[in-house]
Amino acid sequence: MDRKKTQGQRVTLADVAKMAGVSKQTASRVVNDSAQVTEETRARVLKCIEVLGFRPSALARQLNSGRSYTLGVVANAEIGYLTNGAAYVGMVRQADQLGYALLSKEMREFSRSSVDIMLNHLIERHVDGIIWAGPEIGDSHAWMNDYPIDDLPMPIVVINAHPRAGVDTVGFDNFLAGKNATRHLLSLQRRHIGHISGPMQRWVSQQRWAGWRAALEEAGLAEEQSCYVEGDWEVTSGGPSLRRLLDVCPQLDAVFVGSDRMALGVLHEAHRMGLRVPEDIAVMGIDNDPQSAYFMPPLTTMHQNTVLMAEVALRLLVRRISERRDEPYPAACAEAEATVLTHELIARESTLGKSTA
Known part of the structure; x- marks a missing residue:
């Protein structure tokens, strides 16, 4: 040679x-x-x-193909997905393997005009596709209800949001997560199981709440569905929410909390009130925050693999780009993947107690 x-x-x-x-x-x-x-x-x-x-040559590749090999990512850094942490790093690595760069944009306002500005910004930069993440606040996702998605010059994939007809969405089965979390508590012979939800204007919170209710009804405990209060996903709302929940349900012996951050506040308040966890009240959260294994006691939770979610979303987006251009799929995207992901129960001392092994 x-x-x-x-x-x-x-x-x-x-x-x-x-x-x-x-x-x-x-x-x-x-x-x-x-x-x-x-x-x-x-x-x-x-x-x-x-x-x-x-x-x-990246420039020659772009000129020859008529594409930018750039993907737009729209998210909210404070309360959304994919703008920091392991999920974003995983998506960057997956994009790099597929020959794409990411252009991240933070949405600070959630009005329709803000959405239009964001879309126009990405269209002007000729991104080949868009990952739309972040919380469902205001019009941040509602714009898709009446927007002709097919008229966009690029495909779009939405992260962990309310499914909409004609819109690709990748996310978790939060209804099943709420149901399985409650089933775990029921399996431990808890019969007065309360729920502290996240903000109920969010689809994710609604789904987890509905799963909790369904599990209680399945167990013949529909009367316990009144044992519910709303929090805001932050640690500071955990303690006040537990006190309000005990006012509603004095016989409370378990609580499914809508986020690990709130669950930390619940554990702190339970200790302050002299309630033993899990002897007097079992506590579990959802998210599997990296610190949750180090709470006192270690927190039972539902793990959601956000790295996998990000990578699946990106591969789906590249599949849609290939379809629009009538091109073969890259090898990494050749097989269609499930777009509804499931949580995994991580059982720890806050529901099980200390191991006797």
Whole structure:
């Protein structure tokens, strides 16, 4: 095989194709990780790329394909998904593997005019697709109810929100999470199970609340559905919410809390009131906050794999981009994936008590 070109000479895709004995189109498919290439051909082209020191030109790739290889991410940094933490890092890595960069935009207001500004900003920058995340506040998601989504020049995938006809959504089954959390408490012979929800204007909170109610009804305890108060997902609302819940339901022996942050406030208030956890009252949350295993006592919770959610959303978006352009799926996106994900019960001392093992 030929040696790498001398300094100052740029190796082109045509050089790679010539050395590998394939067409330029086939070499391009290998560079773009297309599934429409045999493994033998892929290996030969990759070897030639290594020998020649070929580096794809991002600008040439964009000009030749008429696309930016950039994906827009709209979220809220304070109370939404995907603008920080492990989920965002996972999505960045997945995008990089698929040859895309991310353009993150923070939505600070939730009016229709703010939505329009955000959409126009992303359209002007020719992003190939959009991940729409963040809380369902005001018009931040409601705009999709009457907006002709198909008229957007790029596909859009929504994260963990109320499903809408014609809109791709990736998220968790929060109804099932609420139901399974309550079933866990029922399995421990708790019969007066209260619920502290997140803000009830949020679809996620509504679904978890509905799952709690369904599990009680399934167990023949529909009368306990009055043991409910609303919180705000923050630690400061946990204590006041527990006091209000005890006023409504004095016989309370367990509580399913709508977030681990609120559950920390509940544990603190229970200790202050002299209530033993879990002997007097079992407490469990949802989210599996990284600190929840270090609460006193360690918190039983429902784990939601937000890294997986972010990666599935991104792969789905790239599938939709490929479909719009009538192109084969990249290998990483070749198989369709489930878009409704489930939580995993993480049982700890706040419901089980200390292990006797």
